[in-house]
Amino acid sequence: MRAERWWQEASVIDDLMTTPTAYEFIQATRLLRHVPDSFKTQYWANDFKFHSSLNLNFPVSEIETLKLDNEHIHFTNLIVGLTGMQGALPYTYSHKIKHSTRQQKVETINFLGLFNHKLTAQYVDASLTYHLPVRYEIEQENDYLDILHALNGYVSSQQEQSELDDYFAEFSGLMQGQNNTAYALRTMLNCIFKADFQIKEFIKEKFKLEDTQKTSLDGLSTSLLGINTFCGESIRQIDGKIEIQIGPLSRTDYLNFLPKQKMSEKLKKILSTWCSPTLMVDLRLILKKEDIQSLCLNSSSQLGLAQGAFLMPKLAEHNAETCYALLGDMQ
Template identity: 60%
Template sequence: MRSERWWQEASVIDGLFHTPTAYEFIQTTRLLRHDPIFNQVQHWADRFSFESSIQLNFPVSELESLNLVDDKIELKNLMVGLLGIQGALPYSYTQKIKLSPRKQRDEVQKFIGLFNHKLTAQYVDSSLVYNLPVRYEIDQNNHYLTILHALNGFVRQQHQPSELEDFFAEFSGLMQGQNNNVHALKTMLHCVFKQKIEIKEFIVETFQLNDVQKTSLGSLAKNALGLNTFCGEKVRQVDGKIEVQIGPLTYPHYLDYLPGKGLSEQLRKIFKSWCDPTLHVDVRLILKRTDKKAVQIGANQSLGLGQGTFLMPTLTEDHNEFCYALIREI
């Protein structure tokens, strides 16, 4: 025999009926439509009765009332419908219904409720399909990732399966159609690695020109000073390199950020996928002063000086002298 109050053992459902105004409309319908005994062949909306609200006050919640009448869930919401503050019909319709006699008001509400019920059910179905946070919860295949990746131009088919796909989806808003900046990069790196991150821009680099790149008298090329020629044998560039400072780090984390290690390769993948392919990236590791270790004779240490071991470590300062090139042109 079917129990009338099938949700009594579920504390969430019980709390929903006691304080319906504390829940969102879509959240409420998702909870109530999952009746374990309900016939799945029948449409879920047949168990509900979405009535129109005639309130014209500013809505303080998404739900007005929630009741169980004759094994049917009667739900009034303030978000979507034909009447009310958010209704599709003009306010004058709602005002006339409110001022009409009680019997006539009930009859008109029941009549409008026939159309309002179908409209609300379609709204719920659409929300479950196109609401990305909801899709994340109910869709095990995570098709939403493709939609979010499209915002920042990240094509999953062009990359090997990676644990970073979720992070690129989470920060698609920062990556969408704009140049990368320090704030966006620091935000993502901090969420991925859970470490203090500092980024220095405009690191000056000096390049020595080869003899082939220099102009000479008698050359057939047309050289114009200030257009395609400048004075000097060196070039200074200030917009092609950044330095990422990570730390202070504990000793185990410090070892994992060394060149070729796990976190270092993960960091390389992020810059390769997100940043300009011509950007040079240096990484400076900061080791906590309490984790500095001195070289010991006979100890089984495979690391070199400055990469985890030191001759005379200073225990009053964090070690920040080790810096290596993460991405550099070959």
């Protein structure tokens, strides 16, 4: 006897049961065949009942219906079977069954269902056999992580950051070829931290040259203006620094992103592992206007200026004053 509901709210299974037409048939079957309380010794298809559709219209999805009872998961698909638009039998069979009497229709569907079920189960097995397997469905170990990490050049044994291994595997396709774009970085951070991240590129930096870096007329080196020499004592650079803006944040999340705090250190690890070692990163925290509180000077207070407390009148807007160097010379 199968439990009526074994999945969690807001999970992938929950979304599949709510909107089955949004999923591919093979994808849905692979998700539902791994039920926590299922017996490993029995054939996986024993938990399913596969039916083919009688609909002769062009299929807009691969799944027509998905229902769950106490013993089986009932699938009506639109891509494989004996009847329907993609069925093996001629269309006239589907048309006759569809327009027959109710009793005859039910009896015919149940009879064909015996063959439809076996045919569909073999189709699923063949699809998993002759396509690149998902390793977690075959092995208990996480050997598949190395395959996914190879897409973005991440080597788990060199990094020794087991807490980040799953992140770099999940986003390996997005990070493939070290594609360090603002979109890829923002997408990854939004999913990991469940917050609104914005990436501001081309932050201007000004560097003043030391005397040893200046050109002198001593005849020991060739200096050509516009090639290896320029006029001035400082350099402006716009491709070596970015600013990451997070928020609006609640007060709890805001405090966790302050320097040396849990979320700040986690973000620092991710950026230092993925991004260029020479990249400088400023982190700007945006505190919700509802969470701006007055400062109480006592021994238990952990707030400071620009770290939860601000010298300012009460404004009807989010506060974005907190900004510090996460990666770079001033961290």
